[in-house]
Amino acid sequence: MPEQKIHADLVHEIELVLRQISKEVRRRGRELLSDFNITPPQFDALVYLHEFGDLTIGELSAKLHLAYSTTTDLVDRMERNQLVERVRDKSDRRVVRLHMMEKGTDLIERVLAKRREHLGNALQFVKAADLQPLVASLKEIYTHISD
Secondary structure (H helix, E strand, C coil): CCHHHHHHHHHHHHHHHHHHHHHHHHHHHHHHHHHCCCCHHHHHHHHHHHHHCCECHHHHHHHHCCCHHHHHHHHHHHHHCCCEEEEECCCCCCCEEEEECHHHHHHHHHHHHHHHHHHHHHHCCCCHHHHHHHHHHHHHHHHHHCC
């Protein structure tokens, strides 16, 4: 079989498996989020705040790929639920940053722990020696596929 055909077949198979995994992660993720009474956009916003610290609504909007007005509505709901608060930037009082409150931090850490537990349960069927090369390959793919 020519090298090009093998490559095309592997690309097809990898794309299919990644799509199936992504679908299952999203499905299970939505189930988990409903257990925690949080929406997928709120989860995404909290993940960014957890990872990057305080952000402006504009910065969060860019990371979420949402319109500024949509992000503002999302933040309003999270603020009412005491997950985040708006705080003035100490170095420039004109700037308002979103700060994750204790309730938001606790929530996102519990959700992420449950998601990792679910993934860990699936990974227990993969040989330990195969996990490190898998991580390296996934990182390499991500490096070349992300913008």
